[in-house]
Structures are given as C-alpha cells and as structure tokens.
Amino acid sequence: MxxxxxxxxxxxxxxxxxxxxxxxxxxxxxxxxxxxxxxxxxxxxxxxxxxxxxxxxxxxxxxxxxxxxxxxxxxxxxxxxxxxxxxxxxxxxxxxxxxxxxxxxxQPGKVQQLHILKNSFKLPPHISLHRIVDKMHDSSSGIRPSPNMEQGSTYKKTFIGSSLVDWLISNSFSANRLEAVTLASMLMEENFLRPVGVRSMGAIRSGDLAEQFLDDSTALYTFAESHKKKISSKEDISLSTVELSGTVVKQGYLAKQEENRPVGGFSLRGSLVSALEDNGVPTGVKGNVQGNLFKVITKDDTHYYIQASSKAERTEWIEAIKKLT
CATH class of the missing domain: 2.30.29.30 (Pleckstrin-homology domain (PH domain)/Phosphotyrosine-binding domain (PTB))
Structure with missing residues (x-):
C-alpha cells in the first residue's frame, strides 16, 4: 500500500x-x-x-x-x-x-464529545431500556443471536457490536452511530447486555469511555438475562458457560491445521495432548508447518495439529491444556 x-x-x-x-x-x-x-x-x-x-x-x-x-x-x-x-x-x-x-x-475532541453525549443523552420519555430489550428479543424484528467466531473460538448466541448499532438506528432508538454506541453502553451498564470474548472484554477493562461498547464487526455481545435463563442442555452449559464467563488459562496466537472440518472451537474435556517432532508431521498437512507442533486428540477421536511460535510456547500450551483435560 x-x-x-x-x-x-x-x-x-x-x-x-x-x-x-x-x-x-x-x-x-x-x-x-x-x-x-x-x-x-x-x-x-x-x-x-x-x-x-x-x-x-x-x-x-x-x-x-x-x-x-x-x-x-x-x-x-x-x-x-x-x-x-x-x-x-x-x-x-x-x-x-x-x-x-x-x-x-x-480532532482529539471526539472523546470529549462522547463524554458530553454520555452525560447529556436521554431516552425519550415514552421509551425505556426495558422496552428496547423487549424489542431486541422480538422473534420477527429483533436481533437474532447466532454462533460467532473470534480468534479461533466459537461463541453461541451472540451478535456483533456493529449489528446492534445498525439495529438501534434502523429502529429509530438512536439518530446516529454515536448515540447508538452510548445507548448500547447504557444497556451494558444496566446488565441487559454483556461482552463476550477477547475483543469486547478488553474494551471494558481499558476503562476508556470511548471504547466501552465497540461499534465493530469483530466485537461480540450477548443478552445477559437470556443467557442465565435459557441455558438448559449439558452441551450449552459445557460450551457457553465456560466460554462466556470462564477463567482464561492462557491466550495467544496459534496456527491450526484441520482436515475436512469447519473452523471453530472444540471441547478439551477428555482429550489427549502431546508434542510432535518434525518427523511427526502427518501426511497431507499443507503449508510450511515444520517445527513447534503439538497434537490434540478429542474424546470423539478428532485429531487437531497445532503449531506454536516457539518450543517454549508449545510447552506452555501443552501444560495449560493438560490442566483442563
């Protein structure tokens, strides 16, 4: 460029x-x-x-x-x-x-503008946050949560930040994107919404008002209340609860090779993990993946070949995964 x-x-x-x-x-x-x-x-x-x-x-x-x-x-x-x-x-x-x-x-005044808007923005008297959330849950015109992926993990029943901003504007709850971001931040503060995943959680931890809610297609959110009420099956509990509110044991970038499977997350419960030396690279694996490989075999016998950035990083990942299996 x-x-x-x-x-x-x-x-x-x-x-x-x-x-x-x-x-x-x-x-x-x-x-x-x-x-x-x-x-x-x-x-x-x-x-x-x-x-x-x-x-x-x-x-x-x-x-x-x-x-x-x-x-x-x-x-x-x-x-x-x-x-x-x-x-x-x-x-x-x-x-x-x-x-x-x-x-x-x-124009560094944009952050200041957000602070002013945050303090001055008022919902019309005939509209409440409860009404907005009810409308969001509407089966025909609301926001439909769906599986979304971020950094290799799939999160169930989520929606992206920019989708909510689009929806708030198109339903006339906000006049522009700045107002919509402020309104979405209010919904989070009142525990109607919660951030999901690394991107949106990082924004909350930063403490910067301008970045509290992200008008972004990579930031994920979910309904806080519906999450608590609707989880019922063991599958939902084992995946969603851990992903939405679990402790992060380790995070970082890895390269993953999968054979004939869609991109997404997988459960570590009951899996086996081991290091692979250079001669252990399986046939059919494409690309330059020599070195720092390890293998995870899930309890349904799916094999994942994952490449770390160094031998030390590989050892850390293996030890972290072993604690969870």
Missing part, C-alpha cells in the same frame, strides 16, 4: 446524474477519498473523482435503498451525497470505520 493510503479497494458507486451503479477503485487518504475507473481489472489514472472529507458526514447503515443493505452514504459540506456499496458487511464496516477516522483526523 502506498504511503499515506489508509485503505483501498473496490466499492460500487451510484452515479450522480444517471443513478446507475458502477464498480470503482477507491483510495482513502487522510482528507480525501479518490475513485478511479477500471479497465481490464486495473485502475485508470488520473482519478475520475474525489470526495473531500473535511466537514463530511457519514451514514452507516444507510437504509435508503431496501435492496442494498451494504451501503454507506457520505454527505459533503456542500450537501453533495455519495452512495457507496461494499461487497460484505465486514467490508462495509471496515470502510465506515476508516472513513470516520479520516473525517475526525486531528
């Missing part, structure tokens, strides 16, 4: 005069979003246009096109509107995050 480029990639842009939609290559810099025509898969220079970000406002999610849920709307100081469509929710959120950062670059 070139110097000064914050993000680049494909977005589908709505035309200004004729409202057709065309793929363009976008390059985000500190104060400008440039876009280029494409010919033969390559950008055509000079840029076809530029969006000046100073004084720009961003709307995400933009709900003006029912059949295009992945839109971002930018409105410039001169009230020109740009509609940009991403290829996935993750890409949309990543672009919105980077563009918002570029708009607010050099």
């Amino acid at each position: 070139e110097d000064g480029v914050l993000k680049e990639g494909f977005l589908v842009k709505r035309g200004h005069i004729v409202h057709n939609w065309k793929a363009r290559w976008f390059i985000l810099r500190q104060n400008t979003l440039l876009y280029y025509k494409l010919e033969g898969g390559r950008k055509v220079t000079p840029p076809k246009g530029r969006i000046l970000l100073d004084g720009c406002t961003i709307t995400c999610p933009c709900l003006e096109y029912e059949n295009r849920p992945l839109l971002i709307k930018l409105k410039t100081q001169t009230s020109t509107e740009y509609f940009l469509e991403a290829c996935s929710r993750e890409e949309r959120d990543a672009w919105a995050f980077e563009i918002t950062g570029a708009i607010h670059a050099g």
